Amino acid sequence: xxxxxxxxxxxxxxxxxxxxxxxxxxxxxxxxxxxxxxxxxxxxxxxxxxxxxxxxxxxxxxxxxxxxxxxxxxxxxxxxxxxxxxxxxxxxxxxxxxxxxxxxxxxxxxxxx
Numbered sequence: 001x002x003x004x005x006x007x008x009x010x011x012x013x014x015x016x017x018x019x020x021x022x023x024x025x026x027x028x029x030x031x032x033x034x035x036x037x038x039x040x041x042x043x044x045x046x047x048x049x050x051x052x053x054x055x056x057x058x059x060x061x062x063x064x065x066x067x068x069x070x071x072x073x074x075x076x077x078x079x080x081x082x083x084x085x086x087x088x089x090x091x092x093x094x095x096x097x098x099x100x101x102x103x104x105x106x107x108x109x110x111x112x113x
Contacts, residue, residue, distance in 0.1 A: 004072070005072060005073035005074075006070065006071070006072055006073065007069075007070065007071060007072070007073055007090050008068075008069075008070045009027055009029060009046055009048070009067075009068070009069045009070075009090070010029065010066070010067070010068050010069075010098070011027040011028050011029035011030070011046070011066070011067065012027065012028050012064055012065065012066055012067070013025055013026070013027055013061055013062065013063055013064065013065045013067060014026040014027065014028050014045065014063065015063065016058060016059075016061065016062075016063070018055065018058060018059050019055075021051070021055070022049060022050065022051060022055070023049070023050040023051075023054070023055045023058040023059070024047055024048070024049055024050070025047070025048050025050065025058055025061070025067075025069075025092075026045055026046070026047050027045070027046050027047075027048060027067060027069065028043050028044070028045055028046075029043070029044050029046060030042065030043050030044075031043075031044065046090060047090070048069055048071070048090040048091075048092050048095075049089055049090065049091050049092065050091075050092045050095065051091070051092075054092050054094075054095055057095060058095065060097075061097055062100070064101070065097050065099070065100050065105070066097070066098040066099040066100075067095055067096065067097055067098060068095070068096050068098055069090075069092050069094070069095040070092070070093055070094045070095075071090060071091045071092040071093040071094070072091050072093065073088060073089070073090060073091075074088070074089040074090075074091055075087070075088055075089075076088075076089060
C-alpha cells in the first residue's frame with residue numbers, strides 16, 4: 001500500500017510569483033464560521049509551489065481567478081542559526097482555472113485530467 005499526503009484546494013489567486021524553474025501562487029480559501037448569530041467568511045491563505053508544465057499554466061492565470069489545485073504535501077526541516085525550522089510545502093501536481101473574471105474558463109482545463 002502506498003502512503004500519501006495530499007491536498008485539494010479551491011480558491012482565488014491573490015498573487016503569483018513566476019520564476020524560471022518554479023512558480024508560487026497565493027490562493028485564498030474561505031470557510032464559514034459562526035460569530036454570535038451571524039456567519040462570516042474566514043479566509044485562509046495557502047502558498048502553493050509549481051514546477052514543470054504547471055509554471056506555464058500559472059503564467060496564464062491572474063489575480064482573482066478561481067482555481068482548483070491538487071498535489072502532494074511535503075514537510076521540510078533544516079537548521080538556521082542553531083535552531084530547527086520546520087515547514088510544509090504544497091507541491092501542485094494539477095491545477096485548472098474554474099472561473100476567470102467570474103465566467104467559466106473551459107480553455108484553462110488541465111490537459112491531463
